[in-house]
Amino acid sequence: MNALVGERMSIITSKPQTTRHRIIGIVSDDDYQLVFSDTPGIVVEVGYKMHEAMNRFVASTFKDSDVMLFVTDKYDKYEEDGPTVTRLKQLQVPLFLVINKTDQSTDEEITDLIKKWNSWIDFKETIPISALNKTNTEKLLELILDNTPEGPVYYPKDQLTDKPERFFVSEIIREKILQQYKKEVPYSCEVIVDSFKVDKTTKGEDITRIEAHIYVNRKTQKPIIIGKGGAAIKKLGTEARKGIEAFLDTKVYLELYVKIKENWRDNEKVLKRFGYQ
Ligand SMILES: Nc1nc2c(ncn2[C@@H]2O[C@H](COP(=O)(O)OP(=O)(O)OP(=O)(O)O)[C@@H](O)[C@H]2O)c(=O)[nH]1
Numbered sequence: 238m239n240a241l242v243g244e245r246m247s248i249i250t251s252k253p254q255t256t257r258h259r260i261i262g263i264v265s266d267d268d269y270q271l272v273f274s275d276t277p278g279i280v281v282e283v284g285y286k287m288h289e290a291m292n293r294f295v296a297s298t299f300k301d302s303d304v305m306l307f308v309t310d311k312y313d314k315y316e317e318d319g320p321t322v323t324r325l326k327q328l329q330v331p332l333f334l335v336i337n338k339t340d341q342s343t344d345e346e347i348t349d350l351i352k353k354w355n356s357w358i359d360f361k362e363t364i365p366i367s368a369l370n371k372t373n374t375e376k377l378l379e380l381i382l383d384n385t386p387e388g389p390v391y392y393p394k395d396q397l398t399d400k401p402e403r404f405f406v407s408e409i410i411r412e413k414i415l416q417q418y419k420k421e422v423p424y425s426c427e428v429i430v431d432s433f434k435v436d437k438t439t440k441g442e443d444i445t446r447i448e449a450h451i452y453v454n455r456k457t458q459k460p461i462i463i464g465k466g467g468a469a470i471k472k473l474g475t476e477a478r479k480g481i482e483a484f485l486d487t488k489v490y491l492e493l494y495v496k497i498k499e500n501w502r503d504n505e506k507v508l509k510r511f512g513y514q
């Protein structure tokens with residue numbers, strides 16, 4: 238979606254289940270507006286209420302999308318009788334097979350993937366792309382436009398998404414947590430931006446002052462996030478600040494706090510407050 242929208246809306250990491258929400262990216266041109274939704278993948282092993290919420294985000298796109306793009310690559314593992322393939326088979330709207338990461342695949346690997354997937358599901362279009370190098374992404378955009386019905390314009394032309402800046406700020410911090418910490422720790426974290434103020438430095442430059450809380454799932458995870466003498470959280474703060482500065486295009490002063498919220502992934506009230514509605 239980032240490649241198509243031309244902005245870094247969704248966070249990207251090498252770890253699975255990076256995306257937890259339905260994130261909207263809007264592309265407006267003189268004669269069209271496309272509203273993209275990036276969602277998590279379907280969570281097969283549902284362990285927490287948070288996973289159910291993630292699957293509800295996926296389900297919502299199955300209900301209201303005009304075109305569905307299934308993005309996969311040679312590393313993905315799917316079974317023909319698994320929930321993802323089963324759900325895709327039932328779709329009524331045009332469904333595209335988008336084979337990503339062609340920069341890392343041979344022609345033969347791509348041909349084999351196309352053959353396998355098309356023997357499972359009846360795709361309206363099949364297209365190999367590289368989101369990284371933006372290979373074929375323009376062509377994909379054209380195919381989408383060819384297959385979308387006409388409809389009303391939903392958003393003002395200059396609007397890129399439906400969520401506030403503070404959501405994207407919290408996502409950038411979560412991206413850095415996923416990149417920096419190991420195993421279960423990043424999956425046990427949620428980030429909430431509590432304060433977001435645009436201010437001026439003494440030199441008169443814009444500076445955004447941000448306070449954010451990192452919620453962990455268990456007592457033992459707090460010292461892990463903080464690290465020896467605060468080294469880990471200091472590194473996290475630096476990386477996150479750089480990412481947020483690039484996103485907001487202002488200087489950023491970031492303060493991070495860690496709080497324990499036992500078993501938040503199974504707490505309906507907390508999940509609601511964290512945006513998993
Ligand atoms: N080589 C290569 N890597 C890519 C390409 N597109 C994405 N990646 C990498 O693939 C990994 C996963 O990317 P994500 O965008 O997090 O994938 P996702 O499908 O949204 O995954 P979840 O949000 O975890 O469900 C990251 O390490 C990306 O840098 C591509 O075209 N080529």
Ligand SMILES: [Mg+2]
Pocket residue numbers: 247248255256276277
């Ligand atoms: Mg994602």
